[in-house]
Amino acid sequence: AQSVTxxxxxxSVSEGTPVLLRCNYSxxxxxxxxxxxxxxxxxxxxxxxxTSAATLVKGINGFEAEFKKSETSFHLxxxxxxxxxxxxxxxxxxxxxYDKVIFGPGTSLSVIP
Amino acid sequence: xxxISQKPSRDICQRGTSLTIQCQVDSQVTMMFWYRQQPGQxxxxxxxxxxxxxxxxxxxxxxxxxxxxRPNLTFSTLTVSNMSPxxxxxxxxxxxxxxEEQYFGxxxxxxxx
Numbered sequence: 001a002q003s004v005t006x007x008x009x010x011x012s013v014s015e016g017t018p019v020l021l022r023c024n025y026s027x028x029x030x031x032x033x034x035x036x037x038x039x040x041x042x043x044x045x046x047x048x049x050x051t052s053a054a055t056l057v058k059g060i061n062g063f064e065a066e067f068k069k070s071e072t073s074f075h076l077x078x079x080x081x082x083x084x085x086x087x088x089x090x091x092x093x094x095x096x097x098y099d100k101v102i103f104g105p106g107t108s109l110s111v112i113p
Numbered sequence: 114x115x116x117i118s119q120k121p122s123r124d125i126c127q128r129g130t131s132l133t134i135q136c137q138v139d140s141q142v143t144m145m146f147w148y149r150q151q152p153g154q155x156x157x158x159x160x161x162x163x164x165x166x167x168x169x170x171x172x173x174x175x176x177x178x179x180x181x182x183r184p185n186l187t188f189s190t191l192t193v194s195n196m197s198p199x200x201x202x203x204x205x206x207x208x209x210x211x212x213e214e215q216y217f218g219x220x221x222x223x224x225x226x
Contacts, residue, residue, distance in 0.1 A: 044217040
């Protein structure tokens with residue numbers, strides 16, 4: 001069975017400070033992992049994905065995530081938050097080739113000017 | 114990437130009625146997915162709709178309640194049947210990319226009164 005936990009339902013940071021959104025997963029096989037972002041009243045957009053290549057994955061808009069198998073984590077980071085980063089972020093685990101796709105509960109990111 | 118449109122963008126329906134949601138993609142794709150996002154919640158996969166085969170439903174979703182059609186490689190419909198207020202959600206379609214990523218439509222916001 002698979003599951004995804006996003007440890008913080010809401011994160012608030014000041015503009016220009018680092019962002020850390022935490023994701024832990026449980027899977028009995030080597031999953032593919034994704035981060036998606038959902039801006040208010042906009043569709044979901046892929047930020048980045050891990051599919052068993054490099055453990056440090058770079059995505060769009062300066063985001064990156066590191067896959068740590070020993071910790072079953074896939075935390076999302078950004079060195080410096082921008083106001084436009086305020087959105088809902090979803091960590092997603094997938095068994096393989098679109099099998100057993102599970103979205104995490106989401107983390108709402110607020111950026112304070 | 115793929116550009117996905119959905120119709121209608123929103124609707125208010127009376128309980129006991131049905132609504133059919135359309136999903137149109139600007140390119141031919143094999144895999145299409147339908148999700149539900151209840152108010153303030155994460156996404157839950159309803160079913161996978163591959164052209165040329167019956168839709169595959171996730172646990173807790175049945176064909177009688179959510180019949181799906183996939184007549185060609187660019188189009189799919191999801192019907193929400195015999196609606197109740199609990200069906201009030203955002204319904205999203207997505208398509209599978211070349212590397213296990215998904216591209217999402219803007220969603221259909223359904224309110225059942």
